[in-house]
Amino acid sequence: MAGRRYAVLGTGAIGGYYGACLQRGGAEVHFLLHSDYDHVARHGLVVESIAGDFALPQVQAHRTVATMPAVDVVIVGLKTTQNALLPDLVRPILGPETAILTLQNGFAIEHELAQWVGSRPILGGLCFICSNKIGPGTIRHLDYGSVLLGQHSLDHQPAGLSPLLKALVQDFQAAQVEVELTDDLRLARWRKLVWNIPFNGLSVVMNATTAEMMADPNICQLAEQLMGEVVAAAQADGEALSPGQGRQLSAELIGQMLTHTEQMAPYRTSMKLDFDAGRPLEVEAIFGNPLRAAQAAGMAAPRIEMLYHQLKAIDRRLSAGA
16 A cells, blocks of 8 residues: 555544645645635645644645545544534545544544444544644644554454554654554543543533633542543443453553643633534534443443533534524
8 A cells, every 4th residue: 555545534623734744744635625625725735833834835625525536545534523424425535445544533433434334444543632723724733743543343352453554654654743553442542532521521611721621620620530430431341341351541641631731732622612613512422422331331420421411402502503
């Protein structure tokens, strides 16, 4: 798969950033755009980054997948609230060995893709980055930027490190993106939820940035308690899948994440940005799916469940235009 051709579905803060980096690194990248199409087709993409600004005056921009060629890797950068669109978007650009790489937040994302993707390789990329789309074709990269890549396993067991994964590492390294591999994507998704569940959820409920949340002792305590429930849920899920060999998260992880968040530049989470813009919230992917996994493993998660129901109610009001 030398000289891989990529398609980016969803050229926003995540897909736009990593797609632009891949093109800068020499990969052939095709970008699907909606409202930004005319601007990007004329002016390209601009990335304002703490690692160094760069611009791509010319990109292969597409208003529809009908004009895209078949690709080797489809990068899904859309919000999970748009996943019902994916079968119609992905099928026209599939080649004989096309892999699907989702950069979406949440849990069990790859399992949902597998329901219609079939036997094709499904990869998950966990993006540890603070970035926002600040205007047409313009992305601001504020902090971090690494990606953790893993491959989906149909039986929920660690999938190992495939040649495809190792090949993608070369492309991301050429793109100047720090990349690591995991042989246990499910555990990696639990690990990211340790941060995403408290801070995405509380940023909406408390109407606060990360800095504002970390400055309030009550919110901090609640975030820590939610983190504890996620760690316990990951353990229960691992025990349910592999009795006696439960997947472990470090006991030190909660303190490390709280420290990193305290040191982070003030940041509006992706869910807070969606809330502020009146867009649908990714409640099911980030809260509903892991909550159901915890309950299936016999574990109660009352704080996560309360936050889930609060966010569902807020999302419903957003949808109604209230």
